[in-house]
Amino acid sequence: MYPASFWFEVPSSAYVFLIVINLFIGITATVATFLLQLFEHDKDLKVVNSYLKSCFLIFPNYNLGHGLMEMAYNEYINEYYAKIGQVDKMKSPFEWDIVTRGLVAMTVEGFVGFLLTIMCQYTFLRQPQ
Template structure:
């Protein structure tokens, strides 16, 4: 039950960082400070799903890469609006909608597939999981949820002497999410520079 409760914590982290990444503007430094504070809180409250073995390092990397992927996107989106207030509210809304909706659209088929053992639902989940990786918000939420699932599986099997823990850095686990976030951040950053070449010019 403790690990299940921490799945709810993961959802709260997604929402919190969706709002936080918009409020810090262009400062990567302050974003990394917020990541450090979040990690410190996780450690202080000993949230096992995010601190067990390599999970803490994976959580910190996941949050940092989320910022790397979303900050350039925020800059690009801000140019659409004439008012910074409207851009701020719109960015929070987009983050929240993309993060929450994509996670719900994948969690429901997965849970139903586990309960009903229906292969078609599992296939739907597998397809959606890959399609939605174009959204950094989904990558963050999916990564945190996968850490919770991994911990739940370990807790259930550990009492039987089975170590089912999977390293979050394996490519077939969270490795693909790390690659996706890093790729998205790099592409959006290059796009930001190409569209606004004046950023590289000295004034």
């Protein structure tokens, strides 16, 4: 968010605008993929959901929300499998499709964001005034 604050005249209005945009994107993307996941029997919607999940990886707030939802759902299913005695069907929360993909994406985004911040701070990307 810090590099994007240079696009605005007043830093406080930049942060308010960016917080609202981040909340909107995170909530909308997470709810959209969750709702599409309910209709996985439809092949077209399954393809759309898979595509959206890949596209939304660029948003850290989506990765956090989706990762928490997937982790909670996985824990719920694992408890069910433990109760009925099918321990072999239990999944680790660190499987690629559950949490690890989002963690890797957030790590890459963290490094890219850090580099952008350093470049903005040392005026590599800023226009001379």
